[in-house]
Amino acid sequence: MSFRYADDNAEAYRYPLTIDQLLESALATAATQEIVYRGDVRFSYRDFADRVSRLAAGLRAIGAEPGVTVSMLDWDSHRYLECYFAVPMLGAVLHTVNVRLSADEILYTLQHAQVQILIVHPDFAGMVESIGDKLGDFRIVTTAADGADPAASDYERLISASRPHCFDPVDEDAIASTFYTTGTTGLPKAVSFSHRQLVLHTLATAIKLASQAPFGMALGDVYMPITPMFHGHAWGMPYAATLMGLKQVYPGRYEPARLLDLRQCEGVTFSHCVPTILQMLIDEAKVRGDDLGGWSMAIGGAALTQNLLTEARDVGLNVFAGFGLSEAAPNLTLSRPLTGAADSEARLCSAGLPFPLVQARLLDTAGNFLPHDGVAEGELVVRAPWLTQSYGGNAEASAELWRGGWMHTQDVATIDTLGYVQIRDRLKDVIKTGGEWISSLMLENLIQDMAEVDEVAVIAVPDDRWGERPVAVIVPSGDAPVPLSAVRAHLDPMVHSGKLSRFALPDRVATREELPKTSVGKIDKKLLRKQYAAEGVSE
């Protein structure tokens, strides 16, 4: 026999998983709820939906047909959220531009995405002007500058001059959004997500957040993003907050003082950010003497250290880590405490547990699955209904990303018996020595604890005997270099306690005034490896 199917029924509505359904759900339960921008501007969800509809009409009138790319350069705003809905609801593609890239990189992504309409905050107008003549034919829609009268901006005129749009149905598999991910190698690569993928990402995100609140958010919470809306849809949280009908606060450009003011005035209870921003918020709160109690914050983008967690708790913040990738829309895991467990801080700093519908596995170098015992380290590979199916126009990288039918994160991780994922290292940063893997991340975290160390990168350097050996590149906090002997003395207790293999002790310390960074602010280990490979592993 074969599968059974429901009888055909021409009258029945075959409900597609499209972005508009998220907004409709919000209206059905939270029409009077608020969306706030910088404390100055506030709309009810009902007004917001009306603006989305008229914005869509305005964009259509200037060419936003199905399949057209609308690129956006803006800070976190109600406008961005409006475009999250209006552009895909037209069947067009929202290209969320990473404003931190260089002008040349942005130009590349705009060309690759075949931009036809560009929505630009005045802060980025100069940059856009500098590359505009290389872009061919496109329309610019400028938003209001902060502090200026919005009514005079292109963007607001587009809305005020338009009547609500009558939307046509959109195929759930049509691309809704695209973003360019940048590694330390090669050109930016285009990831893309269909309506169906974003809806499912939203549903899974909402379940994860709501079921584990306050290590997440649920009804009654007030949401404010502090990771950019261009980056992985601000971790998908704005869509989830909209679906649940929560009050949302958009802070514009991130300024610690304004963020803390908004928290206080608008009653923000849930946010998410990277460790660097968290540190800024903590510092600012200390200066102001603010108690940030009642504010939950998911931390991602880089590892949350236990020291930073402790500092955050000292000012009242409830922090916990998560893990994702641009290729994954981006959510894959989120942490939460384990009731009654002694190691709950370590758990909160781990990548945590998979989102609903995420399958996570560990692969060894031969492509075999490894046990989930908290010890075996392998490349984390995943499946979920929202992972980019390809890198646009790059068949080779696409096949590599998905080889064997699992999406390769290029992160080395462990998974314990309870399902907690611990990211050990980037696959390319791991040090493969004598048949073992040493986590550069773990070594960095340990060395970072030394008072004499301001910043550290541990890299693999080729070695004839062992394959690779670790070298610690250190920016000292004082004037004097940190000697190898001091580093080894600092690490020795960890070796004795069994936390660290003796084999993992660095063979050399190199001193620098600063570490090279990539365009997104990560340490450029590729450059370091190149440089120190030439110098070798000896001091």
Added chain:
Amino acid sequence: MSFRYADDNAEAYRYPLTIDQLLESALATAATQEIVYRGDVRFSYRDFADRVSRLAAGLRAIGAEPGVTVSMLDWDSHRYLECYFAVPMLGAVLHTVNVRLSADEILYTLQHAQVQILIVHPDFAGMVESIGDKLGDFRIVTTAADGADPAASDYERLISASRPHCFDPVDEDAIASTFYTTGTTGLPKAVSFSHRQLVLHTLATAIKLASQAPFGMALGDVYMPITPMFHGHAWGMPYAATLMGLKQVYPGRYEPARLLDLRQCEGVTFSHCVPTILQMLIDEAKVRGDDLGGWSMAIGGAALTQNLLTEARDVGLNVFAGFGLSEAAPNLTLSRPLTGAADSEARLCSAGLPFPLVQARLLDTAGNFLPHDGVAEGELVVRAPWLTQSYGGNAEASAELWRGGWMHTQDVATIDTLGYVQIRDRLKDVIKTGGEWISSLMLENLIQDMAEVDEVAVIAVPDDRWGERPVAVIVPSGDAPVPLSAVRAHLDPMVHSGKLSRFALPDRVATREELPKTSVGKIDKKLLRKQYAAEGVSE
């Protein structure tokens, strides 16, 4: 232009929305969590998944190929939950049999579903035997009787004799489950739900429950169903509880004393039931002197009255209403309090707010949409990604169910400006008089409050002048009939306060010793209408 799509990538995993993904998600985060049956038997999720896999292998070995119907007659049990997964994961169809139907009706549904494998609790073995010779060729798998050694049962032998099954992929649009809905008219009608529909129903249910806990359930809650697993997948809650990795308690046949014992011993915090069962639980709690504090309970199937809500609160229960239909898998709306609102009890007794992805509208008799102002009454029509697309083999009823592209609930409702749905009446029970609609349900609720009234049904009786007029059919609590004058005197204050139109006052009271009921225990108004139509509206 046309929509853009992601590049094809033969290596990428195209993630289908299939039932197995729910179980996989549970294992990823809650492998050691418990599933308990009657307090006697308990499995970890890991063991449960192993049983599902071996059960599937055993069922496949006796013929459960893709498309085959496996019908189940059992009380609420871990077995039922195992079949919720094992049968659809094989690509087969789980037919959840309404054990409250007559033997003839059950025979009809089994024949219509083309049953090939029948899983039967010994309590139903006699009934099955009585109809077995009319069923043609099928296999019976008998479960253990309660109190008997499970190991000796067909069902357990099927599991213990099998090795884990290697599942083939299933099409997300393949039917996963089927159920027969019975009205007061005609033969039972087959509704069916695909894998995709059940997954989406589960995701939306989990969001709704988790985001509004404790008016729902989230991590840390312990779940026990008290509406049958054959009826609308126990409102989809077992799938949602599994997805979230909650502790689950299955009570077997519903006996008030055992239900309260299980609550206490297993720490149950969330359940759902119909008002009749709620009343039984309250009565039992009063007898035992139990405080049911910390137990949340969603009430559906019939209206939750404010009196019953008050009674429930008196024993500590946190109750709130919901609304659904067998055609809707079944969830459509669920209530919750409105922060700071004065009428929160009325809100908790209303059908509440739509589940995520549910679109709700009101239609007048001419097919026009009515405003959501809390006043306009119309037929509630809905869209959601999990509504049955047709009645199996009944094209006419299918087209009627979905006429105009909206699923017709046949319920008359209002929707207020905040989105709360209030069910006013069944469309066929509403009294259409002088161009107005009178809710028989509202009249019944008001008349029910009279001490002299044990049970009441208000029905429409044809009237030459007005079209229809209301007649109240009353079972008195004492020996004496309740006179019309007493009913009108009781209702008069409501007329004066404007709550009730003078026009809605019944013209006649008829007295009976009992009200006729349908097989599912609802008042058979069709029969009453027939009988009293002949007698007319005058006393």
